[in-house]
Amino acid sequence: MSSNAAQAQSSTSSRIIRVSSSLNPIDFAPFGEVVENPETHGGRGKVQKVEANQGSATKWLDVSHLENWYTLAPSRKAAKAVMNMFVCKPRKLEVKDGREVFPVNILERHPFTPQTFIPMGVGPDDKDVRYLVIVAPTLKTTKRESNDLNKPYPAEKPKPNRKSLKEKLLGARPNPFTNDFEATTTPSMLSLGPGRRPKGPGAPDLDNIQAFIARGDQAVTYGPGTWHAPMVVLGSKPIDFVVVQYANGVGLEDCQELYIKEALNIDVDESAIKASAPGIMRAKL
Template sequence: MTLSGERAQSSTSSRIIRVSSSLNPIDFAPFGEVVENPETHGGRGKVQKVEANQGSATKWLDVSHLENWYTLAPSRKAAKSVMNMFVCKPRKLEVKDGREVFPVKILERHPFTPQTFIPMGVSPEDKDVRYLVIVAPTLKTTKRDSEDLKKPYPAEKPKPNRKSLKERLLGARPNPFTNDFEATTTPSMLSLGPGRRPRGPGGPDLDNIQAFIARGDQAVTYGPGTWHAPMVVLGDKAIAFVVVQYANGVGVEDCQEVDIRGDLSVDIDESGIKASAPGIMRAKL
């Protein structure tokens, strides 16, 4: 991997990868979280619910998480929560050996923040509206990787998060509006599942890249530091996404990009996408 400015390059052999499955919380757990209505998606995942709004609503608890890890950034510049909107047009597909494929040219990551994409105004019945989620694990750090990516993390193995008595007491304080107990500081990295922990400074593992097809009524949260492709909308309609994350304005700490050298593509079966019933997705496997 070599770095040019804030963008690195990574090489891979020429190959076509298949869509792993429809987007679901279990298969996607190593990379982040899926936000969906459990009642219309087969009750997947372990999400608790309570009644709300005088019994007129169901409240699903902790469907995703937005933690701020910028205390690990080299600049130590504070970050703020931001909400942007991306209106994403459908991507052009290529035809290879009679198959429609999406060429993967670039991957990116946000080292110190999760990033949640929330589609707007999309009906679950609109089967022509889908988007492709492409993610890759992080390689184990080498000295060269750390130098190329400007050492976005101070250490590969996080130290236990020792909080002061004041921090522990504040972290257990109930929310005055809901009486829910909520943490007021970033939780210990070691107490979180793999999809919520920051990744190491290594580049993307292109040998184990995966792709999922998401419905328009699903949101996706990329875990902090998860290598992923920029949004890929399929079908024939644009999708407006509200994107929620933290940012501190330091370019290399907010976003890092890798150009893919080689012919890497994702096999898309458009007929399977359009024919699938809610909660079921057929793709070439």
């Protein structure tokens, strides 16, 4: 979401796409991360926990990651962490072949930053509030391809991150609050899972677009460069999202938009909404 985004167009034949599943960390891993309480979501994922606040709280470690890849941007302009709020109204659905669908006319990506959407004031049992997470894989490209969308992106096969001795020493400072050693620099791309790596300059793979139904007690992190639709709120009430990301103010490097000439239609029927209900979702695991 950006008012200063670069734009392009793509064409596809109009078709209806079924919702892949309720939002969960395993299925969503290629595109980013899901932030949820494992104890109320069937213990999914590999998140570790410790006791905190004198035993009065459970602390889940590293539930999502906010890495800054703007050192790879052509402008070399430094980015800062920003926290905005989007008040997202319910989106209008259309009827196709007797089913309610959401038409996807635009996708966007943020090449050098993850983007985390955190819903506020919405509980897991609020059946009138859900949101739709729509993502697409990134197509591989060749060096011969030329497109304005290619310009702000790093190479798809990054070179190994060679650090000086000083950088290695500074990258392993102890945390003053826990005495745990933690990295203070951006990790090497090659050491990260696919959901946390910049995705490269390719266009979205519209043949493999996926959609997930999310509950109000789930936040979502789009990985850097992940093609996704602007937030789609279902139900009858708006959702306030706090959105956390990096940005440097250079439109082409912060956000790009791609318009789809013939809309892709996401099938949003009652069965998809019910499948995201707490009891049913855990029973299907």
